[in-house]
Amino acid sequence: MWQWLHPYAKPEATFHLVQKLLPWFLIPGLILSAVALVWGLAIAPQDYQQGESYRIIFVHVPAAMWSMGFYVAMAIAGLLALVWQIRTAELALLAIAPVGAVLTFISLFTGALWGQPMWGTWWVWDARLTAQLILLFLYLGVMALYIAFEDERAGAKAASILALVGVINIPIIHYSVYWWNTLHQQSTVTRAITRLEAPSIAPEMLYPLLVSIVAMMLVSAVLVMKRLNNEILRREIHRPWALTYLGIPVVQRNEE
Amino acid sequence: MSKPTPNTRKPVASGQIFRQIIRRDLRVAMRQRSDLLNPLIFLLIVITLFPLGVGPGPDILGRIAAGVIWVSALLSAMLGLERIFRDDFRDGALEQLMLLPVAVEFSVLAKIIVHWLLTAVPVLVITPLLALLLNLPIQAWGVLWLTLLIGTPILSAAGAIGVALTVSLNKGGALLSLLLLPLLVPLLIFATAAVEATLAGVSPAGPLALIGAFSVLSVTLAPFAVKAGLRVSVN
Numbered sequence: 095m096w097q098w099l100h101p102y103a104k105p106e107a108t109f110h111l112v113q114k115l116l117p118w119f120l121i122p123g124l125i126l127s128a129v130a131l132v133w134g135l136a137i138a139p140q141d142y143q144q145g146e147s148y149r150i151i152f153v154h155v156p157a158a159m160w161s162m163g164f165y166v167a168m169a170i171a172g173l174l175a176l177v178w179q180i181r182t183a184e185l186a187l188l189a190i191a192p193v194g195a196v197l198t199f200i201s202l203f204t205g206a207l208w209g210q211p212m213w214g215t216w217w218v219w220d221a222r223l224t225a226q227l228i229l230l231f232l233y234l235g236v237m238a239l240y241i242a243f244e245d246e247r248a249g250a251k252a253a254s255i256l257a258l259v260g261v262i263n264i265p266i267i268h269y270s271v272y273w274w275n276t277l278h279q280q281s282t283v284t285r286a287i288t289r290l291e292a293p294s295i296a297p298e299m300l301y302p303l304l305v306s307i308v309a310m311m312l313v314s315a316v317l318v319m320k321r322l323n324n325e326i327l328r329r330e331i332h333r334p335w336a337l338t339y340l341g342i343p344v345v346q347r348n349e350e
Numbered sequence: 351m352s353k354p355t356p357n358t359r360k361p362v363a364s365g366q367i368f369r370q371i372i373r374r375d376l377r378v379a380m381r382q383r384s385d386l387l388n389p390l391i392f393l394l395i396v397i398t399l400f401p402l403g404v405g406p407g408p409d410i411l412g413r414i415a416a417g418v419i420w421v422s423a424l425l426s427a428m429l430g431l432e433r434i435f436r437d438d439f440r441d442g443a444l445e446q447l448m449l450l451p452v453a454v455e456f457s458v459l460a461k462i463i464v465h466w467l468l469t470a471v472p473v474l475v476i477t478p479l480l481a482l483l484l485n486l487p488i489q490a491w492g493v494l495w496l497t498l499l500i501g502t503p504i505l506s507a508a509g510a511i512g513v514a515l516t517v518s519l520n521k522g523g524a525l526l527s528l529l530l531l532p533l534l535v536p537l538l539i540f541a542t543a544a545v546e547a548t549l550a551g552v553s554p555a556g557p558l559a560l561i562g563a564f565s566v567l568s569v570t571l572a573p574f575a576v577k578a579g580l581r582v583s584v585n
Contacts, residue, residue, distance in 0.1 A: 176578065231532040238528055242519050251582045252515045256529060259511055259575055263533050266564065270536035274543065 123312030130306035156310035164194035172254030415484035416545035470502035514579030
């Protein structure tokens, strides 16, 4: 692991790697997003129960899935940053956090839009919804803690620790919320809706959904990579390699 | 995490220092009693606000009593948390504590224990009064008290992590609640579930066991996270 990671502790190496990988994420991401949207929104059949409004699933489910996936990715970056003291991992954590928070927000927002016609309410204290809301708070906590520090490196370290504490706690929160919800009476609409999300979904709907899940991952990853590279450039702006990359003659360095 | 401690020559020192930290912190706290009393008064006032807010009907109050007491306990705990490390950070004692020839985790555990003794025990003492004020049916009093007894170490342990991360910040207070309260959601859920189970005539053993597990987990693991957090805050 260390052998493989070691070269990328250097921001310059990471920057060029990300720069090389970027088109491989961007182009398939854009194509698959277009495919998923056209397929999901126009071609896939209507739902016999929910009509057209179920189509928000093609945004809602990918966002919800990756909101959790990106939290785990963020915690892994935090672990790398803390254990191996890799500075680029700190930057990766900071790059992931807002993207993950937005994904969480999208899943909550589209969920509310979907809930209104289906359940007749914008919000219910269903287990999934509650767990997702708490996930949003965890993301916000990580971001707020980083911002609160004057020293960027100390802030990144503190945020890494919090992300790790959060990732240990997430399963506990998840199961406690599920368990809490089963104590209260579960709404019948909720059960109807979760049945739709179970594997019993029709294949004509499942395939565009899978495409949209992959597309969402690629597009979000592109955002993270862009954020990461911008941050690396911002921190390394005084280095010769960054200046040559930006096309600024190295001699002008003293003016900064 | 498991750095070899340089105290291998004198293995006696750890326990002695552990006791000394506890004694010192208790003594310091006893000299600033208002710090201890204020969160407790805050707790009482919040509890008083609820009947005024939702109406004094004994039925409603009895139904929400456990939740209200736990939410208020969480909020008042947030209020008093900072003192785990704040004063020691300001006067430099924290730095000295980290330079001691014993594992930092050990000293942190001592501080968590002192914090629990100073904040949770008074709450445990006045819990019957709170239950009485909110008209909690008497058969649930014992279980509520038990949830507080085994649940409050989680507050002190998780709180120590949050304070370790924010102690060097000037505006740490509100941030601390933002970081900690989402992590404490399971505690609130299990605690109120235990009381609800008792009121419904079911055995509360399940939720109580879960709180116990959560409590043991956080008290044993928190010192490691606290140490990492203090390393960031104390430069």
